[in-house]
Amino acid sequence: MKVMADDGMLSWDESVFRDEHVFEVDYLPETFHHRENQLDGLQYALRPAVRGSRPLNAMVRGPPGTGKTTAIQKLFAELDGRRGVRTVRVNCQVDSTRYAVFSRIFEAIFEYEPPASGISFKSLFEQITDHLTDEDEVLTVCLDDVNYLFYEGEASETLYSLLRAHETHAGAKVGVLLVSSDLDLDVVAELDSRVQSVFRPEEVFFPAYGESEVVDILDERVRRGFREGVVGPTVLDRVAELTAGTGDLRVGIDLLRRAGLHAEGRASERVEAEDVETAYEKSRHVHLSRRVRGLTDSERALLRVVAEYDGDRAGDVYEAFHDETDLGYTRYSEIVNKLDRVGLIEATYTTVEGRGRSRELSLAYDADAVRDRLD
Structure with missing residues (x-):
């Protein structure tokens, strides 16, 4: 079946996209603009691995959607082809x-998963380090979104095991890259003193992209991902403006894809301003979707309760949460702190007459947007 065949209209078997994968989160661009200094800094830290030595540790920081993960993936892809180098x-x-x-x-x-149970951490650790020494391989581990290890209280133990591997297993060479989008988290200060004494990282910072830089990057995605003439300069400038307002390049990439799909829904051969404005309502929450996807069932349950009791005192929210999950107050408090730190809720202290200080819990996003992503 065909739709109207007038000029400017698509038929069912036509698309505005040349390669829709260009707009997926796992797409690795061939060229990586406006991050030359950051790549140089990371290459400096990783270069010893190519010579068979332990690489330098590095701390990679910057707001979400500023190219941190892409930079790591590109450099790891180059290293993976070298003998004696292992990246994870x-x-x-x-x-x-x-x-x-x-x-x-x-x-x-x-290249296979360890058993889900019945194998101790010690055994797991020794099999890894035995392999590294037997094969004379240098291991570089990137802990992406390492802030989540801190939220769970697991960061110091994890880093201690990685950084001390050469002491427990002579010849094991391990370097660590930490990547964090939580600018309020002072990674080194939050680590145990025993870890601080051995973790002296190179610092690599990824600032938010400026609007002209966003235009450059999105223009290349447009040329690779859309057919010629589908996205005009005015539309691209509007996408870049909206993207720069959020500081997150992923918003712009997702926005281009959704705007293209909206244009196809109208059977149009061109993306127009109306497609961008409509698509932005969902694309502006791309970071919300990502954060919600990473939550456990109990964390999702609490977020759902907060959406229902938005602005209520923590004690009242706990009663509703306990009724739904049967979890105790200690675990509840831990989850509140985590959701606050990842930016999904805001836990603010207020003074209640006759009861002292109490926390009020409210959503950091529109309640309907949160509910949509929990369903």
Whole structure:
């Protein structure tokens, strides 16, 4: 079946996209604009691995959507082809315990997952370090979104095991890259003193992109991802303006894709301003979607309760949360602190007459947007 075949209209088997994958989160661009200094800093830290030595540790910081993960992935892709070098990137939003991190490292090295139970951390650790020494491999581990390890109280133990590997296993050479989007988190200060004494990282900072830089980057995505003439300069400038307002390049990339899909829904061969404005209502919450996806069932349950009791005192919210999950107050308080730190809720102290100080819990986002992503 065909839609209207007038000029400027698409048929069912036509698309405005040349390559829709260009707008997916896992797409690795061939060229990486406006991050030359950051790449140089990371290459400096990683260069010893190519010579068979332990790489320098590095602390990579910057707001969300500023190219941190992309830079790591590009450099790791270059290193992976070299003999004697092993790279592993761990998403700590998903793997937020020491055991989970080392399970991911184990899987990357041996190409199968360790047993879900019945194997101790000590055994897991020794199999990894035995392999490194037997094969004379240098391991570089990127703990991406390392802030989530801090939220779970797992950061110091995880880093201690990685950084001290050469002491427990002579010949094991391990370097660590930490990546954090939480600018309020002082990573080194939050670590145990025993970890601080050995963790002396190179600092690499990724600032937010300026609007002209956003235009450059999105223009290349447009040329690679859309057919010629689909997105005009005026539309691209509007996408860049909205993206720069959020400080997150991922918003702009998602916005281009959604605007293209909206244009297709109108059977139009061009993306117009109306497509961008409509799509922005969802794209502006791309970081919210990402944060919600990483939550456990109990964390999602609390976020759902806060959405219902937005602005209420923590004690009242706890009663509703306990009724739903049967979890105790200690665990409840831990989850409140985590949701506050990841920016999903705001926990503010207020003075209640006759009761002293109490916390009020409110959403950091529109309640309907939160509910949509929890359903």
